[in-house]
Amino acid sequence: MTSPAELIVTTSWDDGHRLDPRLAELLDRYRVPGTFYIAPRNIEFDPADRLPAAGIRELATRHEIGGHTLTHPRLPLIADRAAREDIRAGKIELEDMIGDAIESFCYPRGEYDERHTAMVRDCGFALARTVRRHTLNPGKPFESGTTVNAYAHRVDGLVALRMARFRPRATSRLFRHWDDLAKAWFDTFLEQGGVFHLWGHSWEVDARGDWERLERVLDYIGNRPGVRYVTNGELAGAGV
Numbered sequence: 001m002t003s004p005a006e007l008i009v010t011t012s013w014d015d016g017h018r019l020d021p022r023l024a025e026l027l028d029r030y031r032v033p034g035t036f037y038i039a040p041r042n043i044e045f046d047p048a049d050r051l052p053a054a055g056i057r058e059l060a061t062r063h064e065i066g067g068h069t070l071t072h073p074r075l076p077l078i079a080d081r082a083a084r085e086d087i088r089a090g091k092i093e094l095e096d097m098i099g100d101a102i103e104s105f106c107y108p109r110g111e112y113d114e115r116h117t118a119m120v121r122d123c124g125f126a127l128a129r130t131v132r133r134h135t136l137n138p139g140k141p142f143e144s145g146t147t148v149n150a151y152a153h154r155v156d157g158l159v160a161l162r163m164a165r166f167r168p169r170a171t172s173r174l175f176r177h178w179d180d181l182a183k184a185w186f187d188t189f190l191e192q193g194g195v196f197h198l199w200g201h202s203w204e205v206d207a208r209g210d211w212e213r214l215e216r217v218l219d220y221i222g223n224r225p226g227v228r229y230v231t232n233g234e235l236a237g238a239g240v
Ligand SMILES: [Zn+2]
Pocket: 014, 015, 068, 072, 107, 108, 109
């Protein structure tokens, strides 16, 4: 367990898109490490949009590479044997590319049940991230939660209300802008301690024209004294 005073920041970026290196450059600028969850043969991307092996190897020199299955299937909708094989094959392909073991995993679309947590553990991963948000306590290692997604979710209304201490104008700002919500969460994190986990997708940041928003958030959360910056895998190692 994390002691209340401990301050840990981690980030993760899903899918393995050709825009991931642009996102990694921003992380580097503010000295925030990232875990890039990559499905090397993601069927949801045009092959030209996938991050090629050379790009994955380059990312691996500065950030963590994590498993995200081979093809990005919706795990609960496919047979157990196919799910197990896709999880395993994705891990092997990435390990062959980067010449190193990978230990963190992320469920495609955050969809999984207890069969898949067992498969991921049996496959040799040490941690699995979900898409659960609004927490400073990641919880169980194979159902690790996050704090803020770099994307405006309409369902954030209640959270925005709470974070803005029920002041209407502040609430509407947090409701509309994920970067303001991220900063409000970061302020809470500085008061309470725990794990601040920001995650997203480079292709989504790009599609929404959110690069400047993301940079503002990284500028806000990076380079803070007393804060420990870790990859998702190092979270598992830290026993939190
Ligand atoms: Zn994904």
